[in-house]
Amino acid sequence: MATDANSVRITGKVQGRDITLEGGLSKEEIRGRLWWWRTSGSESAGARGDRGHEYDDSQRDVIATLGGYYRVPGDPHRQEAQELLELVYAELNPAD
Template identity: 55%
Template sequence: MAADARSARITGNVQGRDFVLSGRLSTEEIRDTLWWWQDDGHHEYDDSRTDVVATLGGYYQVPRDSRTPEAADLVELVHTELCPDD
């Protein structure tokens, strides 16, 4: 992974869906990507697997509920890595 915002990439797998976050994303865009299934309406939460994101700082588990303090901390961490100048 690169260290500058133009090429920073964060990868993850949440509820069986692989994704890559890159570029200057807002905290809402990050939250919508990490918790995509909450607004899906057709997808039941499957707790048989661990949902994770890989950042420059390591691997972080994605909490089931996007409204927890842990979820807010994760969104801020991801945003800081993608947008270090903000």
């Protein structure tokens, strides 16, 4: 898991899946990728075979940003999840 500042890319491991977040993503797109198991009702999640996936907190879900490593909370509606979303968005979109 690393952050490549030259290409504005953040990587992580969430629910056992390697994820990559790239510059230009909206907050909703970032939220969808960080909490993909919660998007079981969307077509894209069903196409990936993630429909009905339950959150398993036995593994540590983390992303690596320029500021360090952050744990991805299981509930995307908690305050710490919103703060993480804002931080990731700011790093991916530094010109905004």
